[in-house]
Amino acid sequence: MHRLPLSLGMLLLLVCCPIAPAADSRPNVLFIISDDLNNMLGCYGDPLAKTPNIDRLAARGVRFDRAYCTFPLCGPSRNSMxxxxxxxxxxxxANAQIFRQTIPTHRSLPQAFRNAGYFVTRIGKLYHYNVPRSIGTNGHDDPGSWEMEINPAGVDRLVEEPQIYSLTPGQFGGTLSWFASPEPDAKHTDGLMASDAEWVLERCSKQNDRPFFLALGFFRPHTPYVxxxxYFSKYPRESMPVVQGIDEDQKDIPAPGLGSYKREQDKLTDELRQEARQAYLASISFMDSQVGRVVDTLDRLKLSENTIIVFTSDHGYHxxxxxxxxxxxxxxxxARVPLLIVTPNSKQAGQVAKTPVSHVDLYPTLAELCQVPTQDALQGESLVPILNAPETKGRGWALxxxxxxGGQAAAAVTTNVGADGKRFFGYSLRTDRYRYTEWAEGERGRxxxxxxxxxxxxxNLANESDFASIRDELSKQLQAAVKTTYPPSGETPSLKPGLWAPDLTNP
Ligand SMILES: [Ca+2]
Ligand SMILES: [Ca+2]
Structure with missing residues (x-):
């Protein structure tokens, strides 16, 4: 009597759930993003940068040589990606906004993984944060994206700010500013984040009923470069190069092309330029060490055998x-960003993909690699064919x-160059060979x-007659690309009053 119901139950289970997904066999994702990091990395050929850990990741995966952000500012870039x-x-x-205020029902990349049963955790900056002011808070976060959030704040935020040098004293976030700290890695925000990531990975190695998506957003090398x-001593100040020939170079650049210049930068001497580069590189090497700690932990726990690793930045940097x-x-x-994608046991490890790709491609790529359903229309293309064969052409451009x-984006970081106060866009198309840029549909320069x-x-070849046909061809291509950036309605969604807006609280 005892055995029959049990067998029936098992039989029913087999009949009802014959294709139940084996949840624990789907790959994990370790998604690492650095803030304001350009391609000054050893694996991208930078002659000075000391980044052994990120270089090691590049050797384990595919390095995208021409990866681009959609908008070179934290908030717009991260919301887009x-x-x-x-x-x-x-x-x-602009910064300090979240897509829930414009397209509230859209499912974010991490949210799609949550909905598919992943354990989805955020440590540090994934959506926009004011740096350093909102370090230690949720910043301008989307709570719906994560199951768990961790927001450490280290000595760089809590103790050392009075000692930071700044071009505009007292300001650190949007201003060139730096400090060589006497405190060790582990006491800095990014060091605490690496420790928290190790703790999360330990938890995931013991409790592996669900795959994980761990999003780790380092704050360095964003200003202040603390x-x-x-790490500063790896880059002697006197050996730092200073860019030459600026006056001559600027003669053929239309005014909006230089619109991100800030008046306070008039104060820069060559010595300060060298100090800024030293501090920026020091911050990159410090962040690189934290990446190394996390990847070492992944390896030690044998999680890397089934974990996809992404490393990128939210935009580049001058x-x-x-x-x-x-x-x-x-x-x-x-516009350019580092992008490394490591898939377990890849036959393409160490290869380089040269075709232009975009941050918008990451969502469809990770969804495909992990068989996570995407319920919303996405605008990027999966990079899986390129991961399988890095010489694949792909879309052939990035925008x-x-x-x-005018407007809030200008107020956020740039000098307002529209004398009439009118808001306008610049679009730049990168192909294998060319970069082509139009300001206000070409009215304010190309x-x-x-x-x-x-x-x-x-x-700048845009006004040289020998290049007129190439320019016109690229202009057509750019305008067609811009059309693909709008929703089907053709209208950019606006901020809707009353929808949830992030609360910024200082720790
Ligand atoms: Ca940024
Ligand atoms: Ca020039």
């Missing part, structure tokens, strides 16, 4: 090229946009650079 939509479809064109002083610093330009240094004149001959984008 994490929703899989261009900024013209998220409606987030890092333990041992170190004086064209006379510019920081972000919000459409030049290569600001980056920025806003100028730029064309040939990367085969001019990798530093010094000579």
């Amino acid at each position: 994490l929703t899989g939509l261009y900024p013209n479809s998220t409606g987030i064109l 890092a333990p002083k041992t 170190m004086g090229e064209h006379g510019l610093w920081q972000k919000m330009s459409l030049f290569e240094e600001s 980056t946009q920025v806003m100028r004149g 730029e064309l650079y040939d990367h085969d001959k001019d990798p530093h984008e010094i000579r």
